[in-house]
Amino acid sequence: MAESSIGWTTDGTGDGTLTGYTMAQFLNWIQLLVMDDNDEDEYGVVYGYANGLAVTATGTNHLQVDTGGAFVIGLPYWNTAAVDLTVTTPVVDTTGWRVVLRADWTAQTVRATVIESADGTAAIPALTQTEAVTWDIPLAQGTITVGNAITIASDDRKYIQGTARWDATTVGRNRMADGWFVAATVLAKFAENSFTTANLRWLIPANNITNAALLDVVLDGAFQNDAATRALFADAIWSLAKIANGTACSVVGRSANSAGVYADMAAGTNGHVLRRSGNVVGFGTIGADSLAASIDAQPIAFNADSVDGWHAAGLVAGSVIVGAIVLWSGPLGGSDGHRPVWWGVANEAWHLCNGEMVGSEQTPDLPPYYGLYYIMKIA
Numbered sequence: 575m576a577e578s579s580i581g582w583t584t585d586g587t588g589d590g591t592l593t594g595y596t597m598a599q600f601l602n603w604i605q606l607l608v609m610d611d612n613d614e615d616e617y618g619v620v621y622g623y624a625n626g627l628a629v630t631a632t633g634t635n636h637l638q639v640d641t642g643g644a645f646v647i648g649l650p651y652w653n654t655a656a657v658d659l660t661v662t663t664p665v666v667d668t669t670g671w672r673v674v675l676r677a678d679w680t681a682q683t684v685r686a687t688v689i690e691s692a693d694g695t696a697a698i699p700a701l702t703q704t705e706a707v708t709w710d711i712p713l714a715q716g717t718i719t720v721g722n723a724i725t726i727a728s729d730d731r732k733y734i735q736g737t738a739r740w741d742a743t744t745v746g747r748n749r750m751a752d753g754w755f756v757a758a759t760v761l762a763k764f765a766e767n768s769f770t771t772a773n774l775r776w777l778i779p780a781n782n783i784t785n786a787a788l789l790d791v792v793l794d795g796a797f798q799n800d801a802a803t804r805a806l807f808a809d810a811i812w813s814l815a816k817i818a819n820g821t822a823c824s825v826v827g828r829s830a831n832s833a834g835v836y837a838d839m840a841a842g843t844n845g846h847v848l849r850r851s852g853n854v855v856g857f858g859t860i861g862a863d864s865l866a867a868s869i870d871a872q873p874i875a876f877n878a879d880s881v882d883g884w885h886a887a888g889l890v891a892g893s894v895i896v897g898a899i900v901l902w903s904g905p906l907g908g909s910d911g912h913r914p915v916w917w918g919v920a921n922e923a924w925h926l927c928n929g930e931m932v933g934s935e936q937t938p939d940l941p942p943y944y945g946l947y948y949i950m951k952i953a
Contacts, residue, residue, distance in 0.1 A: 666694030
């Protein structure tokens with residue numbers, strides 16, 4: 575029949591048959607109460623009951639299953655005293671073993687049992703799971719050597735999950751007491767790296783974390799001066815606007831002749847240049863040690879020639895030079911026919927002559943056929 579129920583008086587009325595309830599009906603009843611479909615295969619240990627059926631090695635080729643309880647495919651099992659199990663010592667080589675709770679329909683028992691691989695086979699033996707015949711749920715697994723050294727490779731207990739579901743309603747939420755999760759326990763419930771960027775964003779509603787809240791969760795000292803911290807930030811992540819404002823007319827650098835923090839280096843005077851002087855970088859004038867001894871300054875229009883502090887232009891402007899003997903090849907003209915003509919224009923500031931009186935000055939008489947003239951600046 576498609577529908578049935580259990581718990582009625584077995585008087586032949588309805589589902590209360592005269593023959594009573596079958597084992598299958600009883601197991602279905604238990605499974606409805608405490609197990610879902612996923613629990614049937616390997617799950618079944620009851621968490622927190624007694625010592626949870628923990629398995630330990632107690633000596634040479636001996637194991638012990640502690641007190642606890644479980645449901646094996648719906649069959650209730652409990653153990654009130656530790657159970658000792660003996661593992662056969664292999665002759666050939668290291669051999670694998672497994673401790674299980676085994677439901678045996680022939681013996682009509684559930685018992686802690688050790689099953690072993692063939693002598694010399696280190697692989698762990700498989701579970702037997704044939705309903706209504708033999709059904710195993712795992713507790714632990716490991717190996718034993720020919721010298722009787724037992725190793726527990728893993729704790730295989732899988733705790734029963736139950737069938738209860740707390741709905742996302744006021745009633746469901748009220749089942750969880752305030753303060754249920756504390757920092758020390760809630761973090762232990764999440765596997766390492768269980769949160770990806772995508773699901774973390776999904777868990778936290780938009781605008782739920784402010785800058786202040788985000789900074790509050792970053793532990794003091796979380797960012798260190800090391801490669802791991804620097805790797806958190808992409809190259810070129812900061813724009814210029816995110817850098818602190820600089821001082822006027824300055825560049826960022828380090829003036830001292832040592833490693834250290836950068837600072838602004840300001841140019842306080844027009845015409846000063848950035849140079850290194852006295853092992854300090856800063857703005858100032860260029861000294862003699864900044865120029866090579868053999869520098870050719872003419873191609874870059876650098877006026878480096880001087881006489882007693884006078885530059886060439888100043889020598890003329892300051893009347894230091896008032897006349898000189900020059901070799902001239904070119905036309906003369908101007909106001910008195912003795913002015914040098916350059917690119918068609920007579921320069922009235924200069925007078926080329928040979929033996930003439932210029933103002934109160936007598937110029938030397940030079941042979942004109944050699945192209946020699948005495949050139950005099952006219953004030």
